[in-house]
Amino acid sequence: MLPFNGGTITLDCGLVSLKANDIIETFAGVVSDLASHLNAPQISQLTSVATSVASGVQDLLGAGDAETVLYLHDAFDASTLTSGHIFLSSLRQDEVEPSEVWMSRDGAVRKEERGPYKALRPQDYIVLRLEVTSERDDWRSISSIAKPLDMTLIYRAQGDAAKARSNLEQAIVAIFSSPELTDLDKKRIVEGIRKQLQNPLPGLIAAAEENRSADFLEIAAKSVSSSEAKAVAEATFSDVSNEMMRLI
Template identity: 35%
Template sequence: MASWAAIKDCFDKDRQHFVYLRVDPARVVGRAVDPAPAKAGVHYFRLWLADMHLSKEIAWMKELIPAVHSVIQLDFGGRPGLEIARIADTSALKAEEGATNIISRNRLLTPTLPFQGGTLAIQAGLLSLPGKNYLGGFLKTLSSFSMLLAAPQVSSVLALAAPLGEGIQELLSGDAGGRLHLGVLESCAADDLRSTYIAAIRATAGQIRPDSLWVVDDRLYTGNASDRAPLTGFDHMLLRLELFTERDDWDQLKSIAEPYAAMLDALGEGDRGRAESSLRQAIAAALKAPELTQADRRRVPEALKKRYVESLGALRLPALGDLGDEQHAAFSGADGAALGGASDVGLGALLRDVTPAEEAARQGELSLKEALAGI
């Protein structure tokens, strides 16, 4: 995608002005950072803007408009090197304007994405754009547009990726006058991909010693272990790359969550045929969801089938075979109470009692025949 090359060119031209480093986990206070490397098919990742500080020595919001961008390049859904871009203006970042600076903290830059192996490349940065032309309105449009690409079900909105990348490239074109003010460029294979903080500071190593930097409660500090203070006086941004195995957004994966909810509704009504059909739909969606790791494409069907069998037992429905007309009528008035409140149990809760992610990944891909066995 053209936006990747355009931003990289800006980064290469200006990186000599930056202090740029991964922060040592031993110098992070207030949040545990697991230094273990990512495992393909097991881990998810997402990128956060932990802290951004802009000094008003530059006339931000008057002469220049700040915008934070990110571009992730990864293997996704059988598409190697797919680029997923995002850009946010200050309103989308909910930046706080004080008497002396502009601050934004803990803003999500990417949706939850699976690491499927290969190389993960990350660009992120602060763009400075002229504030006295059409760019303000154009930037807001791109920012609103890019919010759609932050959806957990990212595969449903991938058609937006290319036009968004072209819009970011236009911001950086010579006519538009945009430039990279601060930037991060990382490329990681599995052995080097791990949870970390990445700092970029608009300063030279002579002005800020890299070995004086700390992260305290997701803010960049300078000093030593016994005497440190928040970094001020220099524009800077602090990114947090987070690795994890357990998603926290299951109910927003509609292709799975909606048929799962329909299954519970049908069971509550005693309609086993409709419940079984919804279960099959949820399992099939999980098996082909590119948003899931290989481990979760095995664990989710396992969890759904387990919940289905438990629900049949709670309602005293037979686990196999079809219900006769009289049996169907006997359960058709059920309101779901026999499920013990199960209709309120989200997908995330179901995964607490199934095979751990690393073990599931070792078992390999799950076939549709295997996933539907016993239903």
């Protein structure tokens, strides 16, 4: 899940036909290399994933005779990027009726008006699925925010206000500077933390000696909707920090 902070998103993909005896072995090596990087959710850790993808594609394309069958290059902005499917076909445009191409549990199928589902005509094709969301629900994966918030709860429960404020300030800095969050996400999590500090759920702070940051972040994220966050006035880091410090 990547944040959209304005500008243009470019989508490039293709379908390549390969002919080689050792393609399975090469493919297995590429998959194994990619799998070793898939436990890194933060954008700052995705460079290694991108490098593996590029290297893997080169390995596959160099494994034997390769022929590009389909290729897509398109760009989207905030007004045109929507959830849905993109269907690429090797057939000519006048040979494919968009209204007859449907997605089923078994993949792409053809359905004429009032008729049954049928297999697609023989062709090379790609189906891409885009999912666009207005908010994140994986706050707990952002360790630069979760860890200082965890310590904020612990020190607050222990009555050490100075250390609690210090860690809370670290969390606020991480929120404002995080490339993983859109401006709306930042407002949502700040407002959620504010609400939870003002009215903590029974037992949440009392049990802070345990690792509760994941619970805290999840509750905070769910406590403020996108519409509520949009209604909150813009605030500077200094304004937010000063107000939050008073809640400790």
